Amino acid sequence: MIIPVQSCVHFSCHIFLILSFFLVHTSSQSLSDQEHALLLKIKQYLEDPLFLSHWNSTSSHCSWPEITCTTGSVTSLTLSHSNITKIIPPFICDLTNLTHLDFSFNFIPGDFPTPLYNCSKLExxxxxxxxxxxxxxxxIDHLGANLQYLNLGSTNFYGDVPASIGNLKQLxxxxxxxxxxxxxxxxxxxSLSxxxxxxxxxxxxxPTWKLPWxxxxxxxLKVFYLYGTxxxxxxxxxxxxxxxxxKLDVSKNGLTGGIPSGLFLLKNLTSVYLFENGLSGEIPSVVEALNLVNLDLARNNLTGKIPDDFGKLQQLSWLSLSLNGLSGVIPESLGNLPALNDFRVFFNKLSGTLPPDFGRYSKLKTFLIAxxxxxxxxxxxxxxxxxxLNLSIYENNLSGELPESLGNCSSLLDLKVHExxxxxNIPSGLWTxxxxxxxxxxxNxxxxxxxxxxxxxxxxFEISYNQFSGTIPSGVSSWTNLVVFDASKNYFNGSIPKExxxxxxxxxxxxxxxxLTGTLPSDIISWKSLVTLNLSQNHLSGQIPHAIGQLPVLSQLDLSENEFSGQxxxxxxxxxxxxxxxxxxTGRxxxxxxxxVYASSFLGNSGLCSDTPALNLALCNSGLKKTSKGSSWSIGLVICLVVVVAFLLALLASLLFIRYQRKRKQGLDNSWKLISFQRVNFxxxxxxxxxxxxxxIGRGGYxxxxxxxxxxxxxxVKKIWNNRKLDKKLESSFRAEVSILSNIRHTNIVRLICCISNEDSMLLVYEYLENHSLDKWLHKTVKPGSVNKVVLDWPKRLKIAIGVAQGLSYMHHDCSPPVVHRDIKTSNILLDPQFNAKVADFGLAKLLIKPEQLNTMSAVIGSFGYLAPEYVHSTRVSEKIDVFSFGVILLELTTGKEASYGDQHSxxxxxAWHHILIGDNVEELLDKDVMEASYLDEMCTVFKLGIMCTATLPTSRPTMKDALHILQSLGEPLFYGEKNFGYYYDATPLLKNSKETS
Known part of the structure; x- marks a missing residue:
């Protein structure tokens, strides 16, 4: 049979198409099998984790949720948030068509995984x-010319951002x-255009780098973030x-000069964060960035007026101009902005009256003009x-009555209208x-x-220096959460109610x-938490109750200018x-x-006497008087006294010799020296x-x-060493602790009673705190049957947090020079019977002779989990390393987990940061043993404060004074910046004086 040439051509085409289809199908099938096998190899490399249990040989890998396929080939692999602890599989790029790779938020160690350079199509x-x-x-440019997205954040990479980054042109x-x-x-x-x-x-x-670009x-560029760099x-x-x-965030830097006028001419601008810099000059008066939502220029050196053009910003929700030198009046148009819910201009030089429509047209939440x-x-x-939520208008010259509408403001958390x-009258609804x-x-x-x-x-509850009158009501017993009650300088009368x-x-x-009149209540022994009591300049009478001596933490007592009697x-x-x-x-x-020290403590009590003239009181033993028998009697008396003294001296010498012999027999030689810091009875x-x-009762490295x-x-009693070959570090530790504690007097710092030393050993004698250390309560190491973790409920934990903050704040801000502890941890927080916290173990403490300078230690000393990253990497010492450790303690108190929670790498x-950065609900991270609905907000706030305190960058952490204020002012909301988990909060701890934070 002869086939025409034309028919041959058609026949050949059919054969070619069939063969081509067969070859492509076979090739595709082969690639699919290879990728399937490779993914199972990855699973095996990761040691068959439970989260990949659905990766098996019977199902199609393109159906697995971690995998995305395009035309049957793997193009995307996502293994984020999977607790992976091994390095990235070195054969990962055998997935030759991979364009999308996500291993974020795991615990992968080691250097940058350079095998990824073989993923030639990676985007x-x-x-x-x-x-x-x-x-x-x-x-790093070997990642390839196709790369569009690169995220290496929240890792431990250090060093430079290399020049080769500019070669990734498609980023x-x-x-x-x-x-x-x-x-x-x-x-x-x-070059990344x-x-x-x-x-x-x-x-x-x-340090001191400038924008080189x-x-x-x-x-x-739409988003430009250089916060804290x-x-x-x-x-x-x-x-x-x-x-x-x-969006622009260059806050918490050292920028100076003015704000360029061109910044506020950018039409697309929605957020500007320039706070905590050294910017000066006036705010540009022409504002055309009408889409601005968030504008924060706080804590700079800005002067001049608030621009009238701010009244055009109809989308503006957040406006913070606090802690500058701004003057003039607030433009009335700001009160008409429909979206404004957070307005902050405290600590400026602003004047005039406030726009009357503030809050009328917008859902105002925060109004801070103090x-x-x-x-x-x-x-x-x-x-x-x-x-x-927050009304802080203190330290102004505002007058008139408070608006009656505030009495119906049930959302209000903070009312600060002092000075x-x-x-x-106070609007009636505001009291309750x-x-x-x-x-x-x-x-007022x-x-x-x-x-x-x-x-x-x-x-x-602070109402001092007003004109309130009447009695203190018996209903005061229902004010059960009251911590501070300040009603000084009013017209209150009647007695102090026992309630x-x-x-x-x-x-x-x-x-x-x-x-006030009458006597002190007989039940004052109930004031177990009372630190400061001032009842001076009243008409109180009767005896001072003996129970006052049993108040466990009372450190300041003023009962002067009353009518108290007795001893x-x-x-x-x-x-x-x-x-x-x-x-x-009366009496001694x-x-x-x-x-x-107490020279002025007892003046004006004619019936009191003392054995020392230092108190400017009558001497209890005023000397022997002459009698009519004349001088012969006096001479005889002197002779008798000399004989008696001689006898006593001989007796004393005998007793000392006997004591010396007894000591030698017991192996206790007379080289021991005792230096007391208060009166001792031993x-x-x-x-x-x-x-x-x-x-x-305990052993430790020191x-x-x-x-x-x-x-x-x-x-x-802490015995520091007993070796004649003295360890210099231990000796230095002992000297440091004695030097610091002997000069510190604070209710939240353990009290050093005395020190005892000889050539071989040194002893520190402290007050004994029967509730031991915080870690034994928090992490269930207290013996079962006596106490357990449930006893440490949330109110006690919050009390402990405040106590530690008070002690550290005193060390950092009230000691001169400041003291950095360097080893803050739960085992160094001791608890008294009322669960008042006391900071202990100052063996690692460092005095910052020049507070403005960072001190560098020769070595890192401290405990894993509590060490600030800058201390580990550079051994730099500042107060912020204590703040970091304190933040870890707050996380322990709120989560119930130990500081070392995680693996050897975390x-x-x-x-905590891992869960916050991925957007987890804070409530799910809290300790379920103590979490109750009524405590939830407090626990969330304290957890978030712990996050603030453990920020990687020291300048991003609050000071201890700031942290203490937040703890003492729970109920005041912490506001999130939309960036960097940055927090914004009322800066009242930075007040010009300490009235509010005392």
Whole structure:
């Protein structure tokens, strides 16, 4: 059969098509099988984790949720949030068509995984939130020309941002935030002309670096974040050429100069964060960035007026201009902005009256205008929409009555109107406003009487220096959350009700300069938490109750200028301030107060006497008087006295010799020296002879601790060493602890009673705290049957957090020079019977002789989980390393987990940050054993404060004074910035004086 040529051609085409289809199908089938096998190999490499149990040989890999296939081939692999602890499989790029790779938020260790250079088609790479360390590789451009997205944030990469980064021309997003970068950023980065998102925030970039880039080239950049990177210099004028810019955050740097006018001409701009820099000059008056939502220029040196054009910003929700030098009036148009819910201008030089429509047209939540010179009345409609949370208007010249509408503002958490000229009665509903925590109206001209009922949530009730009158109501017993009650300088009369002693959390009671009468309540022994008591300048009478000496933490007592009579009772041993002057007291003053420190404490009591002239009181033994028998009798008396003294001296010498012999027999030679820091009722022999095995209560790297009975009480004794070849580090530790504790007097710092030493050993004798250390309660190491973790409920934990914060704040801000502890951890927090916290173990402490300078230690000393990253990497010492450790303790208190929670590569702080950065619900992270609905907000706030305190960048952490204020002012919301998990909060701890934070 002859086939025509044309037919042959058609026949050949059919054969070719069939063969081609067969070959392609076979090739595709082969690639699919290869990729399937490779994915199972990855699973095996990761040791068959449970989360990949659905990866098996029977199902199609393209159906697995971690895999995306395109035309039957794997193009995307996502294994994020999977607790992976091994390095990335070195054969991962055998998936030849891979374009998208996400291993974010695992625990992957080691250097940058350079095998990824073999993924030639890679467009998207996310390795953030891992434990990578080492430097960003100089050949990182080997990732390929196709790469568009690179995220290495929240890792431990250090060093430079290399020049080769500029060769990744297709990059649209580059994220290197929250690393340990401490070098320079290459100028070649401005070659990334397609870049839309750049984030280098929270790094230790080379000090005093300036923007080396031509910002004009970033004409596609929408998000520009350099928060907390040691950036200095001026903001370049050509920032106005970044025409696509939407979000700018260069806050917490050292920028100086003015704000370029071109910045506010950018049409697409929605968020600007420039806070905490050194910017100066006036705010640009022309504002055309009408889409602005968030504008934060706080904590700079800005002057001049608030621009009228701000009234055009119809989308503006957040406006913070606080802590500057702004003057003039607030433009009335700001009160009409429809979206404004957060307005902050405190600590400026603003004046004039407030726009009357504030709150009328927007759902105002925060109104902070404190420390200015505003006059006139407060706007009537601040709580018009019922959402006002925080009203801080203290230190102004505002007058008139508080708006009646505030009485219906049930959302209000903080009322701080002190130091103004307000008058009239407090709106009736305000006393009982359900959520109100801080009620601070001192230094005004308010009148009226106290109500029987007060909001159950109020913790700070400060009404001093007003014109309130009447009696203190018996209903005060229901004010159960009250911590501070300050009603000084009013017209209160009547007696102090016994119901006032029923307040379990009360730490400060100030009722001085009133017209109170009667005696002190007999039940004051109930004031277990009371630290400060001032009842001076009243008409109180009767005897001072002996129970006052049993108040466990009372340190400041002022009962002066009253009509108290009788003897001075036994007083609390921890008193640092005492004033009983100008009463009718009689008898001998207690011996422990017979020194010049208390020279003014007992004046004006003609019936008191002392054995020392240092107190300016009559001497209890005024000497022998002559009698009519004449001088012969006196001479005889002198002779008798000489004989008696000689006899006593001989007797004393005999006793000393006997004691010396006894000591030698017991092996206790007379080389022991005791240096006392207060009156003691024991000798060095009592201590040394009791240091036996059965009295040991603890051992540590810096010594053995004993509990020793000294008669009426117990003391804790730390034996630092017992080797004649003295360890210099231990000797230095001992000297440091003695030097620091002997000069520190604070109710939240363990009290050093004395030190005892000889050539071989040194002993520190402390007050003994029977509830031991916090870790034994928090982490279930207390013996079962006696106590258990449930006893440490949330109120106790919050009390402990505040106590630790008070102790550290005192060390950092009130000691001169400041003291950095360097080893803050739960085992160094001791608890007294009322669970008051005391900071202990100062063996590692460092005195910052120059507070403005970082001190560098020769080696890192401390405990895993509590060490701040900058201390580990550079051994730099500042107060912020204590803040980091304190933050870890807050995380322990709120989660119940230990500081070392995680694996060998991670800790509790890293775990917490990991969950926050991925957007987990905070409530799910809290300790279920103590979490109750009524405590939930407090626990969330304390957890978030723990996150703040453990920020990687030291400058991003609050000071201890700030942290203490937040803890004491729970109920005041912490506001999130939309960036970097940055927090914004009322800056009242930075007040010009300490009235509010005392």
């Amino acid at each position: 998207y790479l996310d390795l953030s939130g891992n434990n990578f360390d080492g430097k960003v590789p100089r050949d 649209t997003q580059l994220k290197l935030q929250f690393c340990l970068l401490n070098g320079t950023v290459a100028a070649e980065i401005d 397609n870049l839309e998102y750049l984030d280098l925030s929270s790094n230790f970039l080379f 031509n910002l004009t080239k970033f004409n596609k 040691n950036l200095v210099g001026e903001i370049p004028e050509n920032i106005g050429d970044m025409v696509a810019l939407e 420390s200015n010179s505003f006059t006139g009345k407060l706007p009537e409609n601040l709580c018009y929409h019922g959402m006002l 103004n000229n307000f008058s009239g 406003s359900f959520n109100l925590s801080n009620f601070m109206v001192s230094h 001209k308010f009148t009226g009487v106290l109500p029987e009922r007060l909001s159950w949530n109020v913790s700070r 006032l002693t029923a307040l379990p959390k009360l730490t400060t009671l100030l009722l001085d300069q009133n017209q 001075v009772p036994s007083l609390p041993p921890r008193l640092t301030n005492l004033n009983l002057s100008y009463n009718h007291l 003053i207690p011996r422990e107060f017979e020194n010049s 000798t060095e022999s009592t201590i040394v002879s009791s240091m036996t095995e059965q009295n040991i 010594g053995t601790v004993y509990r020793i009975d000294v008669g009426s009480d117990y003391v804790a 800790s509790l702080s890293e775990w």
